[in-house]
Amino acid sequence: MTRVLHVITGLEHGGAERQLALLLRHLPVTCEVATLTRTGTLGAQIRATGVPVHEIGMRHNRDAAALPRLARLIRRGRYDVVHTHLYRACVYGRIAARLAGTPRVIATEHSLGDGHIEGRVPSRGVRALYRATERLGSATVAVSPTVAARLRGWGVPPGRIVVIPNGIDAAAFAFDAARRAATRRRLGIAPHERIVGAVGRLVPTKRFDLLIEAVAALRGVRLLLVGSGPERGGLERLARDLGATGRVIFTGGTSDVAGALAAMDVLAAPSTQETFGLAVLEALAAGLPVLYTTCPALDDRPDGEVPQARRLPPDARLWSTELGRLAHATRGREREPVPPVVARYAIAEQAARLARLYEDGPDLREDAPDGVAAPAPGEAAPRRERAHDAAT
Template sequence: MTRVLHVITGLEHGGAEHQLALLLRHLPAECEVATLTHAGVLGERIRSGGVPVHELGMRGNRDLGALPRLVRLIRDGRYGVVHTHLYRACVYGRIAARLAGTPRIIATEHSLGDGHIEGRRTTRAVQALYRATERLGSMTVAVSPTVAARLRAWGVPSGRITVIPNGIDAAAFAFDPSRRAGTRRRLGIPMDAHVAGTVGRLVPTKRIDLLIGAAARTPGLRLLIAGDGPERARLERLAAALGVAGRTAFTGGTDDVASVLAAMDVYAAPSAQETFGLGVLEALAAGLPAVHTACPALDDLPRDDAPHALRLPAAAGPDAWSAALARRAGRVPVPPAVGRYAVAEQAARLARLYTGGAPSTGRTRPARESIPT
């Protein structure tokens, strides 16, 4: 069986990190994980599932001492594949894998936005370093056609890019009334309240301030914001200034997304840029109607595959969000779009890539149109 070392920047709560944890349960390969920084709660959960996790103790982006430690780890482990995730890990991991003589080096690009990567501005230096180290690998996996187009715009040759979407375990998000009741009790949310919510890292590109502004325009609407990040303090101040602090629950990072989704009545994703839109898919798997601005996972599918997902244009303001969130509530059937991203299928495609095969690309689907406000 193929031995694979996954290299990731860290194992805090985040989309790429949770996606890796999910894939580890489905990949038909002998996997281990190396985190450049620290393992955290998610790392311990991965370890408890029987997957070794190595911590390299990197102190910052320029801590070059992590590189020889990673090279030694790869050499000693005799891995047939090194698979990197997130920008810093892709840079250091590709270099280390090449120095260690690894025959197959794969990278997944999870977080490349238009003008930013992982919430940070993409300077010329960032792009140049990315291109230089990308050439050291065998293949770069884009999680959506949108990300593939951005990689090509950065100068990565089309022949070095393949699209393998994020996977989802739909059963893990199936609606459970007891989860709903328990989460609402824990957060002090009345059982009969109308709750709009979102899950994600609290950074400017997620535009959570739009949801707070919408709540201020919607009497009785409660917000459930699950996630952490540098914007949290500012968003809490904004909620207080707009008089909705008492109707807004900030949960911080969580590894129990299913329970948070169960407590909601409608999911909101106002980010104008996404690489995939996994949060929207998870919400649909939980039977929630969703309002979003960017979701590449749905853009390439027929509209009927996600009939309860409303797309608002990027220019839509708090009034439009207020109207959309107020009129969408209650559980809806899980749409066909969710089934198209079953994690077992995506894991099988990655496994073929590990052995030098080409993953099947699937059928091209028409893009979904925006719904005007």
């Protein structure tokens, strides 16, 4: 069976990290994981499932000593594929894999935004290093057509880009009244309180500041912020300055996103920079109405396909009005039906597509459409998705 080493920067609770943990349960190949930095809580959970997790012990971004340690691990493991995730792991992982002689090196681009990568504005050096090391790989996976367009803008040749979206296990997020009650008790939320929720890393591009401002203007509504990140202190100060300290609940990172979604009445995602929008899909799977600003998973679909989700510009007054309306309208009401778009991103299908890519690689013929993964032997060719069909 194909043996794959996944290399990731760290294993705390983030979107890319959670996506990797989910993939590990569905990929039909033998997997191990190497984390450049700390194993973290998510890494411990992965290890508990029987998947080996190796800690490289990288101390900072320029800790070059991590490179030979990673190369030795890859050489000893004699993996068929090295699959990298997130910028630092992609740079070090591609180089180490090539030094170790790995036959196939795949990278998934989770966090390339419009003018930033992983929440930071990239320097010329960062962009140059990205392009140089990208060439060491076999292919780069974009999690949406939007990301594929950004990769081309960074100078990645179209024929090296394969679009395989993030996956979701919809059943794991199905609404459960008992889970709602238990989560609310644990967080100190009364059964009938109206809760607007948000899930994501606490960084500027998520615009949780706008959300705090919008909820602060409402009566009888509290905000549940699920996630950790460098902006937490600033967001706590903002809530205090607006007189909303007791009405904003900061949970930090959590392994129970499904429970947090069950506790909510509305999911708010005012982020102006997204590569996929996994939290929006998970909320729809949980039957929540959603307000969002940017979500490629929906923006790359036809207009009107998901009536449960409404797109809003980043205007705090407009968000306040719509959140107030939805929070009161959903009180005591059954959950929304799960829209068909959620099934489109089923994790089993995306994992199968990755497995085919591990075995056969992308179709790099001159006349092949961008972003097409070749089928495994004996299988029908997958539906072709053009990487340049990005949202405008």
